[in-house]
Amino acid sequence: MLTRIKFARMQQGICQWELAQRAGISESLLSKIETGRVHPSHSVMVKLANAIGIPPYALQEPIDCIQTFEANLVARTPRNDIENGIRA
Numbered sequence: 001m002l003t004r005i006k007f008a009r010m011q012q013g014i015c016q017w018e019l020a021q022r023a024g025i026s027e028s029l030l031s032k033i034e035t036g037r038v039h040p041s042h043s044v045m046v047k048l049a050n051a052i053g054i055p056p057y058a059l060q061e062p063i064d065c066i067q068t069f070e071a072n073l074v075a076r077t078p079r080n081d082i083e084n085g086i087r088a
Contacts, residue, residue: 004059006034008052022051 009019016034020027024047032038033048040048042056049056 003034003036005030005048005052008054008059009034012052019048019051023047 009016016030017027020030023030023044025044029038029040029044030048033040033044045059046056049059052059
């Protein structure tokens with residue numbers, strides 16, 4: 001399962017190091033959170049949400065990888081990119 005934290009980070013195109021720096025946590029802790037080896041405290045969730053720019057409750061549930069991949073394929077077609085002003 002892909003966590004919402006990792007999904008949000010990837011959507012913004014930032015690496016783990018950058019998100020960890022923004023949130024004031026270690027990159028190691030972020031990696032463990034993203035892989036599900038550690039469940040973050042409420043305060044860490046708030047820091048991550050603020051660093052990503054989304055409400056903390058939005059980071060609570062996992063995302064199905066297949067649905068996420070398919071959604072990204074639909075969202076990032078060349079036609080949609082052109083319509084949205086995104087250039088390769």
